[in-house]
Amino acid sequence: MICIECPKGCVLSVEVENGKVVSVSGGQCPRGEIYAVAEIENPKRILTSTVIAEDLSLKMVPVRTDGPIPKVKIFEAMAEIRKIRLTNSVYMGDPIIKDFLGLGVNLVATREAVK
Numbered sequence: 001m002i003c004i005e006c007p008k009g010c011v012l013s014v015e016v017e018n019g020k021v022v023s024v025s026g027g028q029c030p031r032g033e034i035y036a037v038a039e040i041e042n043p044k045r046i047l048t049s050t051v052i053a054e055d056l057s058l059k060m061v062p063v064r065t066d067g068p069i070p071k072v073k074i075f076e077a078m079a080e081i082r083k084i085r086l087t088n089s090v091y092m093g094d095p096i097i098k099d100f101l102g103l104g105v106n107l108v109a110t111r112e113a114v115k
């Protein structure tokens with residue numbers, strides 16, 4: 001895999017047994033191993049999506065998590081996002097749901113939508 005933690009883009013050789021990383025080589029700094037272990041054992045992503053707004057200036061308001069969440073939680077997160085109906089004005093950066101799914105990140109608006 002290619003480490004994406006900095007522009008050097010080191011090519012990492014990763015040995016995996018039963019879903020666990022047992023060795024990493026090829027990185028020019030310790031961040032390469034940290035990246036490889038996280039990416040294989042608990043990959044995370046920033047989730048971006050939209051939520052439905054009612055009687056606001058936008059019909060759909062773009063949102064994202066303000067930190068990465070485990071990929072295994074993406075479907076659960078999308079199910080929660082589909083339930084949301086925004087009825088009050090929101091501004092860029094406003095939290096829509098704090099501590100989203102108990103994951104320690106907030107779901108925040110990335111555009112304003114007003115009454």
Ligand code: SF4
Binds near residue numbers: 028029033
């Ligand atoms: S291993 Fe270190 S030097 Fe290489 S790409 Fe990753 S962060 Fe950059």
